[in-house]
Amino acid sequence: MWLLDHEQLRxxxxxxxxxxxxxxxxxxxxxxxxxxxxxxxxxxxGINLFPHYVRSVAAGRINRDPLFRFQVTGxxxxxxxxxxAVGHHAGAAAMDHAVERARDSGLCAVAVxxxxxxxxAWYFAVRAARQDxxxxxxxxxxxxxxxxxxxEPFFGTNPICFAAPLPGEEPLCLDMAxxxxxxxxVRERQRTGEPLPPDWAFDAQGVxxxxxxxxxxxxxxxxxxxxxxxxxxxxxxxxLSGGPAARELLPMFTSPPEAQRRxxxxxxxxxxxxxxxxxxxxQRLKTMVETIRAMQGMDAEVMVPGDPExxxxxxxxxxxxPVHDAMLEQFLVVDPDMGKARKA
Amino acid sequence: MWLLDHEQLRxxxxxxxxxxxxxxxxxxxxxxxxxxxxxxxxxxxGINLFPHYVRSVAAGRINRDPLFRFQVTGxxxxxxxxxxAVGHHAGAAAMDHAVERARDSGLCAVAVxxxxxxxxAWYFAVRAARQDxxxxxxxxxxxxxxxxxxxEPFFGTNPICFAAPLPGEEPLCLDMAxxxxxxxxVRERQRTGEPLPPDWAFDAQGVxxxxxxxxxxxxxxxxxxxxxxxxxxxxxxxxLSGGPAARELLPMFTSPPEAQRRxxxxxxxxxxxxxxxxxxxxQRLKTMVETIRAMQGMDAEVMVPGDPExxxxxxxxxxxxPVHDAMLEQFLVVDPDMGKARKA
Numbered sequence: 001m002w003l004l005d006h007e008q009l010r011x012x013x014x015x016x017x018x019x020x021x022x023x024x025x026x027x028x029x030x031x032x033x034x035x036x037x038x039x040x041x042x043x044x045x046g047i048n049l050f051p052h053y054v055r056s057v058a059a060g061r062i063n064r065d066p067l068f069r070f071q072v073t074g075x076x077x078x079x080x081x082x083x084x085a086v087g088h089h090a091g092a093a094a095m096d097h098a099v100e101r102a103r104d105s106g107l108c109a110v111a112v113x114x115x116x117x118x119x120x121a122w123y124f125a126v127r128a129a130r131q132d133x134x135x136x137x138x139x140x141x142x143x144x145x146x147x148x149x150x151x152e153p154f155f156g157t158n159p160i161c162f163a164a165p166l167p168g169e170e171p172l173c174l175d176m177a178x179x180x181x182x183x184x185x186v187r188e189r190q191r192t193g194e195p196l197p198p199d200w201a202f203d204a205q206g207v208x209x210x211x212x213x214x215x216x217x218x219x220x221x222x223x224x225x226x227x228x229x230x231x232x233x234x235x236x237x238x239x240l241s242g243g244p245a246a247r248e249l250l251p252m253f254t255s256p257p258e259a260q261r262r263x264x265x266x267x268x269x270x271x272x273x274x275x276x277x278x279x280x281x282x283q284r285l286k287t288m289v290e291t292i293r294a295m296q297g298m299d300a301e302v303m304v305p306g307d308p309e310x311x312x313x314x315x316x317x318x319x320x321x322p323v324h325d326a327m328l329e330q331f332l333v334v335d336p337d338m339g340k341a342r343k344a
Numbered sequence: 345m346w347l348l349d350h351e352q353l354r355x356x357x358x359x360x361x362x363x364x365x366x367x368x369x370x371x372x373x374x375x376x377x378x379x380x381x382x383x384x385x386x387x388x389x390g391i392n393l394f395p396h397y398v399r400s401v402a403a404g405r406i407n408r409d410p411l412f413r414f415q416v417t418g419x420x421x422x423x424x425x426x427x428x429a430v431g432h433h434a435g436a437a438a439m440d441h442a443v444e445r446a447r448d449s450g451l452c453a454v455a456v457x458x459x460x461x462x463x464x465a466w467y468f469a470v471r472a473a474r475q476d477x478x479x480x481x482x483x484x485x486x487x488x489x490x491x492x493x494x495x496e497p498f499f500g501t502n503p504i505c506f507a508a509p510l511p512g513e514e515p516l517c518l519d520m521a522x523x524x525x526x527x528x529x530v531r532e533r534q535r536t537g538e539p540l541p542p543d544w545a546f547d548a549q550g551v552x553x554x555x556x557x558x559x560x561x562x563x564x565x566x567x568x569x570x571x572x573x574x575x576x577x578x579x580x581x582x583x584l585s586g587g588p589a590a591r592e593l594l595p596m597f598t599s600p601p602e603a604q605r606r607x608x609x610x611x612x613x614x615x616x617x618x619x620x621x622x623x624x625x626x627q628r629l630k631t632m633v634e635t636i637r638a639m640q641g642m643d644a645e646v647m648v649p650g651d652p653e654x655x656x657x658x659x660x661x662x663x664x665x666p667v668h669d670a671m672l673e674q675f676l677v678v679d680p681d682m683g684k685a686r687k688a
Binding site for chain 1: 524572628647
């Protein structure tokens with residue numbers, strides 16, 4: 001296992017994407033999102049994906065120099081055509097547009113067509129919350145979550161992400177797949193051979209399995225509730241933007257590397273100042289958060305959404321981002337000099 | 345057990361609320377929502393609550409003749425002061441306002457202050473969807489859901505409700521508490537003495553219990569995910585509208601009957617026509633719904649959110665709404681002539 005320095009990583013990964021022709025601003029967002037997401041401990045959506053993204057840029061799945069087109073369709077709605085940009089860039093541009101328009105209208109929704117994988121959704125919702133907005137971010141994803149009562153998957157892990165400004169610290173942020181666990185956790189156990197907990201995944205017949213290699217679909221979070229929430233996210237993304245939906249989406253890893261996936265996203269920015277004093281809103285939220293954190297715990301401390309990520313972020317900033325050997329091999333294929341990013 | 349006729353029920357309950365001085369329009373909404381919710385099979389939020397509502401009107405918790413005040417605070421935001429109306433009326437007025445404004449702006453959010461229990465959230469979201477809008481409805485509720493890792497409850501069952509128009513049938517509707525099950529299901533087993541499934545509820549120490557009478561808090565849906573979603577709903581409702589939040593709320597059943605609870609709601613209406621052709625949107629959704637319904641099932645049919653309620657509605661329209669003996673006793677205290685609403 002190596003420990004990588006986040007600043008070294010930024011410059012190495014930045015150089016790598018630029019060398020592959022990705023525009024400066026696309027590079028900025030994909031690298032910033034990946035490194036910050038890894039610092040937050042969400043390894044499934046952080047730097048572990050850089051070999052995939054580099055290949056996607058090289059093969060043409062991701063447009064190196066996209067031209068975004070915004071259609072303002074109402075005083076609180078816009079449609080954005082992302083021109084097959086890297087999703088991190090498309091999402092940041094869409095959220096910035098939503099925040100700017102919500103300053104005028106109080107609220108703005110942006111549906112995004114023709115994007116690609118956008119990494120972790122917190123990146124966009126927190127971006128709005130840092131500007132004193134409530135931010136919401138959604139995306140569709142390839143079909144991996146078993147439809148309730150069915151044998152097979154239908155929707156993707158279609159995440160729901162929400163962020164709100166907190167005085168004196170980074171925003172409150174809930175960023176959750178609508179499946180019980182992420183597919184990446186199953187993939188990790190496929191590597192290690194460790195058995196799955198009985199409620200994570202199902203085999204090809206739709207029967208719960210503890211054998212990682214037999215897993216073909218994920219359990220929705222809270223049963224039919226997670227399935228329903230995943231459907232809501234799908235509607236907001238692909239059915240509004242006109243993109244491919246659910247099983248129409250090409251799989252992320254097993255499709256031809258040049259195939260454009262036309263992922264859809266949906267963003268909302270809402271200005272709390274339109275409902276009352278924003279200072280009061282933030283102070284009440286802070287008091288609520290502190291009250292929850294002070295509750296007596298069972299086996300573990302009581303936290304609010306995003307607290308574990310904030311702690312990991314502080315620790316990894318100092319100690320480095322851990323990368324396990326199997327992942328490291330994949331890193332070295334793309335960047336043989338990755339060792340230069342190791343912590344001193 | 346009795347079977348009650350929905351039309352007879354409407355007229356009996358209407359007469360009862362009017363006799364208690366409730367305005368005609370408040371009566372219309374509370375009765376329509378309760379009867380339709382019971383027809384849909386959601387007994388916890390239907391006519392079973394009428395004795396409670398009648399007492400709340402009689403005691404003054406619910407304002408018999410509320411005067412709503414709307415503050416238009418942006419081209420896509422409004423704040424509504426509900427003047428302690430029955431929540432079913434307040435919510436319908438708020439959603440109608442949101443839909444009307446979303447026709448202009450594409451999207452409108454309405455936060456509602458000083459309301460009361462609004463029954464089942466589907467009533468409002470479906471109201472928007474019947475007008476070709478996407479509808480969202482949220483409310484806070486008294487603290488019954490255990491905070492993740494804590495011993496005690498913090499947020500209420502704070503539901504999330506979403507509806508979208510479907511050609512040729514009633515709208516698609518997801519209406520879910522952010523707890524795994526509703527408190528009412530625990531209360532039902534307190535009556536029958538039947539043990540609880542091990543994942544429903546916790547005792548006063550925060551330990552999972554199967555003894556219904558020892559249950560003091562509910563399990564959030566999907567663990568920390570349901571807890572986080574409940575927090576999101578709380579922010580949208582009470583922190584935006586300025587009302588009491590989480591444990592500040594008076595409990596529904598054990599507070600003095602005249603105490604006004606100042607429940608907060610949040611509604612969104614979004615016009616899909618601002619993103620593309622609305623006919624195409626609806627047809628794609630219909631195809632998606634039909635594809636899911638046609639999937640091979642495990643032990644049960646595969647359905648979309650709201651399908652079980654649609655079936656129960658069709659059955660109960662003909663066969664009547666069943667009311668069990670223990671509930672019937674409570675009905676007869678308030679309306680000794682309830683027998684006149686029995687199916688012929």
